[in-house]
Amino acid sequence: MDRDLPLQIDVHELARWREAGQAHVVLDVREPWETEICLIAGSLAIPLGQLPGRADAVPGDVPVVVTCHHGMRSLQAVTWLRRNGRENATNLAGGIDAWARQIDPSMNVY
Numbered sequence: 817m818d819r820d821l822p823l824q825i826d827v828h829e830l831a832r833w834r835e836a837g838q839a840h841v842v843l844d845v846r847e848p849w850e851t852e853i854c855l856i857a858g859s860l861a862i863p864l865g866q867l868p869g870r871a872d873a874v875p876g877d878v879p880v881v882v883t884c885h886h887g888m889r890s891l892q893a894v895t896w897l898r899r900n901g902r903e904n905a906t907n908l909a910g911g912i913d914a915w916a917r918q919i920d921p922s923m924n925v926y
Contacts, residue, residue, distance in 0.1 A: 821879055823894065824907040827914045830881055839878040843905075845893045846884050846912070854912060854924040856883065864889045867896065876904060883908040883915070885926075 833840050842856050845864040855861065862870050864884070874880055874897065882890040882897070882905055890907050897905035908915070916923035 821904060821906050824887075824891070824909045825881065826909045827919050830908060830915070831919045833879075833881075841875050841878055841880050842908075843874060843880050843882045843890075843893070844884070844912070845882060845889050850885060850926070853926050854916060856912065856915060859883075864893055867893055871897070871900065871902075874902065874905075876902060878904065880905045881908050882906070884911050886913050887911040 830842075842859040844851055844855060844859040844861045845867060846861070847863050848861070851859075851861045860873065862873060880897070880902070882893045884890040884893075887907060887910050890911060894905045894907045910918075912923075913925060916925045
């Protein structure tokens with residue numbers, strides 16, 4: 817795993833990864849009512865409070881881009897994942913809100 821993965825990437829970097837077909841997983845740590853409003857296609861949804869009990873569902877062999885609404889809960893998740901040996905986790909700066917506003921304007925915002 818790339819130990820040089822930054823703590824955060826921006827939405828444009830994630831868009832480049834997706835366009836290039838670069839292997840990664842988007843982990844959405846918002847609550848179910850939030851993911852019902854909008855979700856990046858193909859995301860793995862695990863609410864932040866459930867992450868410690870479901871960490872085995874998070875891949876360890878590809879970059880994991882963690883997102884939430886604005887990037888605060890996801891930063892907590894990245895910090896927790898990295899403390900628990902998952903150096904492959906990075907935060908999506910600005911969260912799903914930045915993704916919707918800058919990358920996918922057809923996505924619902926809240």
